[in-house]
Amino acid sequence: MRVVPFDVPGHKRGRGNPELTAFLGQQCVGVDVNSMKPLDNLCHPVSVIREAEELAADAFGAAHAFLMVGGTTSSVQSMVLTACKRGDEIILPRNVHRSVINALVLCGAVPVYVNPEVDQRLGISLGMKREQVEKAIREHPNAVAVLVNNPTYYGICSDLRAIVRMAHDAGMLCLADEAHGTHFYFGGGLPVSAMAAGADMASVSMHKSGGSLTQSSLLLIGPNVHAGYVRQIINLTQTTSGSYLLMSSLDISRRNLAMRGRQVFHQVADMAEYAREEVNAVGGYYAFGKELINGNSVFDFDTTKLSIHTLDIGLAGIEVYDILRDEYDIQIEFGDIGNILAYLSIGDRSQELERLVSALAEIRRRYQKDASGMLNQEYIDPEVVASPQEAFYADKISLPLRQTEGCVCSEFVMCYPPGIPILAPGERITKEILDYIEYAKEKGCSMTGPEDPEIKNLNVLTKYRKEAQ
Amino acid sequence: MEFWFSEFHTPDVKHSIRVNRQLYSKESDYQRIDIFETPEFGRVLALDGNVMLTERDEFIYDEMITHVPMAVHQGIKDILVIGAGDGGVVRELTRYDRVERIDLVEMDPQVVEACRAYLPGNACRMDDRRVHIYFENALKFIRRCEDEYDLIIVDSTDPFGPSEGLFTREFYGNCYNALREDGIMVNQQGSPFYAEDASAMQRSHKRIAGTFPVSRVYQAHIPTYAAGYWLFGFASKKYHPIDDLDAQAWNALNLRTRYYTTRLHVGAFYLPAFLEEMLLEVE
Numbered sequence: 001m002r003v004v005p006f007d008v009p010g011h012k013r014g015r016g017n018p019e020l021t022a023f024l025g026q027q028c029v030g031v032d033v034n035s036m037k038p039l040d041n042l043c044h045p046v047s048v049i050r051e052a053e054e055l056a057a058d059a060f061g062a063a064h065a066f067l068m069v070g071g072t073t074s075s076v077q078s079m080v081l082t083a084c085k086r087g088d089e090i091i092l093p094r095n096v097h098r099s100v101i102n103a104l105v106l107c108g109a110v111p112v113y114v115n116p117e118v119d120q121r122l123g124i125s126l127g128m129k130r131e132q133v134e135k136a137i138r139e140h141p142n143a144v145a146v147l148v149n150n151p152t153y154y155g156i157c158s159d160l161r162a163i164v165r166m167a168h169d170a171g172m173l174c175l176a177d178e179a180h181g182t183h184f185y186f187g188g189g190l191p192v193s194a195m196a197a198g199a200d201m202a203s204v205s206m207h208k209s210g211g212s213l214t215q216s217s218l219l220l221i222g223p224n225v226h227a228g229y230v231r232q233i234i235n236l237t238q239t240t241s242g243s244y245l246l247m248s249s250l251d252i253s254r255r256n257l258a259m260r261g262r263q264v265f266h267q268v269a270d271m272a273e274y275a276r277e278e279v280n281a282v283g284g285y286y287a288f289g290k291e292l293i294n295g296n297s298v299f300d301f302d303t304t305k306l307s308i309h310t311l312d313i314g315l316a317g318i319e320v321y322d323i324l325r326d327e328y329d330i331q332i333e334f335g336d337i338g339n340i341l342a343y344l345s346i347g348d349r350s351q352e353l354e355r356l357v358s359a360l361a362e363i364r365r366r367y368q369k370d371a372s373g374m375l376n377q378e379y380i381d382p383e384v385v386a387s388p389q390e391a392f393y394a395d396k397i398s399l400p401l402r403q404t405e406g407c408v409c410s411e412f413v414m415c416y417p418p419g420i421p422i423l424a425p426g427e428r429i430t431k432e433i434l435d436y437i438e439y440a441k442e443k444g445c446s447m448t449g450p451e452d453p454e455i456k457n458l459n460v461l462t463k464y465r466k467e468a469q
Numbered sequence: 470m471e472f473w474f475s476e477f478h479t480p481d482v483k484h485s486i487r488v489n490r491q492l493y494s495k496e497s498d499y500q501r502i503d504i505f506e507t508p509e510f511g512r513v514l515a516l517d518g519n520v521m522l523t524e525r526d527e528f529i530y531d532e533m534i535t536h537v538p539m540a541v542h543q544g545i546k547d548i549l550v551i552g553a554g555d556g557g558v559v560r561e562l563t564r565y566d567r568v569e570r571i572d573l574v575e576m577d578p579q580v581v582e583a584c585r586a587y588l589p590g591n592a593c594r595m596d597d598r599r600v601h602i603y604f605e606n607a608l609k610f611i612r613r614c615e616d617e618y619d620l621i622i623v624d625s626t627d628p629f630g631p632s633e634g635l636f637t638r639e640f641y642g643n644c645y646n647a648l649r650e651d652g653i654m655v656n657q658q659g660s661p662f663y664a665e666d667a668s669a670m671q672r673s674h675k676r677i678a679g680t681f682p683v684s685r686v687y688q689a690h691i692p693t694y695a696a697g698y699w700l701f702g703f704a705s706k707k708y709h710p711i712d713d714l715d716a717q718a719w720n721a722l723n724l725r726t727r728y729y730t731t732r733l734h735v736g737a738f739y740l741p742a743f744l745e746e747m748l749l750e751v752e
Contacts, residue, residue: 329638350606351608351631351633354606354609354634355608355637355639357612358611358612358634358637358642359637359638359639361612361643362642362643365642366642
C-alpha cells in the first residue's frame with residue numbers, strides 16, 4: 001500500500017536516513033511505522049493488533065493475550081501492578097528476576113519471600129516446596145498473590161498446579177514468570193505451562209525460546225482477571241509508540257510456534273538430551289537433567305535447558321563462560337559461580353552442539369585444576385528489614401563495601417545474567433553476602449544494580465545505620 | 470550450446486569451466502553434491518557449488534597433503550583422515566606398506582557413494598583392508614580419541630560451510646590430544662590471496678599455532694582452486710617439516726609421483742613475503 005507519510009517516524013520509510021536503511025534493509029525500515037487507522041494502536045487495540053492478540057491467546061490457551069514491546073520486564077511489572085496495590089503483600093520465591101522487585105518499588109507492595117531450597121552440590125536454588133507456600137499463605141492470609149518462576153533460569157519447576165490451587169483456595173491470584181518457559185506451550189514431554197495449570201497471569205518471553213525479536217514479549221491472562229484493567233495498567237508504563245517491528249515479530253513467531261512448535265521443541269529437547277550425555281561423557285562436568293526431579297522443590301525439569309555444573313574441574317561457571325567466548329568463539333547464555341547455561345532453541349543445529357561439547361572437553365584438558373576453595377553458593381537467605389519501595393526512596397548514604405556489614409541496602413546487587421538479586425532494596429547486608437559479592441567480582445561476573453558501577457561502594461539506609469554499629 | 474559451470478571465488482571474481490554433461494546431482498543432508506564431465510578438467514566434483522576436485526589436477530592436492538608428512542615421520546602406522554570422502558587421500562596413503570590403519574571419518578555418506586560411482590580414479594582404494602570408514606561428525610569422533618594416531622589429515626571443505634567445526638580451536642585441540650607424542654596433523658589451509666579467504670586462513674593458522682609446538686605452512690599450485698594458489702598446514706608435536714625430512718628413505722620407496730618430490734618438499738615451505746607477513750601477524 002503506497003501511503004504518503006506525513007506522520008512519524010521522521011525517517012519516512014528510511015528515505016531520510018540512508019545509512020540506517022543500508023544497515024537494516026529497506027524491508028525492515030519500511031515496517032517501522034506509526035500507529036494509524038489500518039494498523040491499529042497498541043494502547044487501545046480494536047482491529048489488527050486485537051486480532052493478533054486473539055490469535056496469540058488461542059495459541060497459548062489464554063483468555064486474553066497482550067502484545068508487549070517493553071520486554072518481559074514490562075510484562076512482569078504489569079502482572080505485579082495488576083495484582084498489588086501499596087501495602088499489599090505478595091508471596092514470591094526470593095530467586096525472582098529483578099523486574100519483580102522493581103515492580104514492588106513502583107507500587108509499594110511488600111514481598112513475602114519463600115526461601116527456595118538449595119541444591120548443595122550444584123549451588124543453585126530450586127523451586128518452592130508446596131508446604132512452604134502453604135505456610136506462607138497461612139501466615140499471610142491477606143496476601144493478594146503468589147508468584148512462581150516457571151521455570152527458573154536453570155529449568156527447574158515448582159508444582160505449579162498445586163500452587164495455583166492453594167492460591168485460589170485462599171482467594172489469591174497466581175502469577176507466573178515464564179521468561180524461560182515459552183516452549184512449554186508447544187512441547188510434548190515438557191513441564192506444564194501456566195495457562196494449562198490454571199494460573200491467572202503469565203509473562204512469556206517470546207524473544208527467548210520463541211524466536212521473536214529482542215524486547216518483544218507476551219502477557220497472558222486467565223478468565224479471573226479483567227482484561228480492560230490489565231490494559232490500563234500496561235498503559236501506565238508502556239510506550240505509546242509501540243514498535244511494529246516488535247509486534248510483527250510476535251505475530252509471525254506465534255504463527256511459527258503454533259504450526260511447527262511441537263515438532264521443533266521435540267528436536268530441541270532431543271538435542272539437549274544428546275548434549276547432556278556427551279558432556280557427562282567428557283568427565284568432570286555435570287550436565288544435570290530430569291534426575292533432579294524430587295516431586296516437590298524440583299517438581300519438573302525443562303529438558304531443553306543445557307545447564308552444566310563446572311566446579312568439579314576447578315573452574316567457576318563464569319570462568320568457563322569467559323574461556324568459551326575468548327578462546328573458542330562460543331557465546332553461551334551465562335556463567336555464574338558454579339554453573340553455565342547454554343541456551344538451546346529453535347535456531348540450533350547439531351554441528352554447533354558438537355563444537356560446544358568439544359570445546360568443553362578441551363577446556364577440561366587444558367585448564368582443569370584443584371577444585372578445593374571454590375564457592376558454590378548461589379543463594380543466600382535474605383533478611384528483609386524494609387519494603388523495597390521504602391528502602392529505595394529512603395534517606396541513604398554511600399559507604400565502602402566492607403563498611404556496610406549490618407546495614408540495610410537501598411539498592412540491588414546482582415550478577416547479570418541471570419539477574420537474580422544477591423541484595424534487593426530493604427535487605428540486611430551480611431558478611432556472607434559481602435564475601436559473595438567480592439568473590440563474584442574476582443571471578444569476573446558482570447555485576448549490576450548499584451549506583452557505583454564498580455561496586456566499591458553501596459548505598460545504605462541512614463535510618464538503620466546506627467543500629468548496625 | 471554453451472554449458473558452463475561457474476564458481477565465485479569472490480563476489481567479484483568468477484571461475485568458469487565448460488561442461489559436456491552433468492553426471493550426478495543430489496541434495497544430501499548436509500550439502501548439494503554435483504559431478505560434471507568437462508573437456509578440460511575431466512570429471513569435476515562440486516559441493517555446494519564449490520569445486521572440490523577435478524580429475525585433471527587432484528593429484529597435486531592429494532600428493533601434497535599426504536607425502537609431505539609421510540616423508541618426515543618414518544614411523545607413521547595409524548592414520549586418521551577427516552573429510553576426504555572422494556578417496557584421493559586414502560589412495561595415496563595405501564601406497565605405503567608401513568601404514569597399518571587408515572580411519573576415514575566423513576560426515577556425508579552421499580559423497581562417498583557418488584565418488585565411488587563417478588570418480589573411480591579417486592575412490593579406487595576405499596576397499597583396502599586397512600581402511601575403515603566412519604560416517605560421523607568428526608568433532609564427535611575425535612573427542613573420544615587419545616594418544617592414538619601418528620598422523621591426522623584434515624581434508625575439509627571451506628570454513629564457511631558444514632566444515633566450519635574443523636577450523637576451530639576445539640577441533641585442533643582434540644586433534645592434538647588424539648595424536649601420539651610425535652604425531653603430525655596436516656590440514657588444507659585455504660588460500661591467502663583473496664581477502665576473505667586470507668583472513669580465514671589467518672584465523673585457523675593462529676589457532677593451530679596456539680595448539681601445536683611446531684606449526685608451518687606450505688604451498689602448492691592448484692589451477693581450479695581460488696587464485697590457483699593453495700596452502701597446507703603442517704602442525705606437529707615433535708618433527709620439523711624440513712629438518713626432519715628423510716629424503717633418502719622416501720626416495721628409496723620408489724613411489725612414482727607427478728607433483729611431489731623431496732626437493733619440492735623443501736621448497737614448498739619457502740613462502741612469498743606477503744604470506745610470511747600474514748602468518749607472522751598471528752603467530
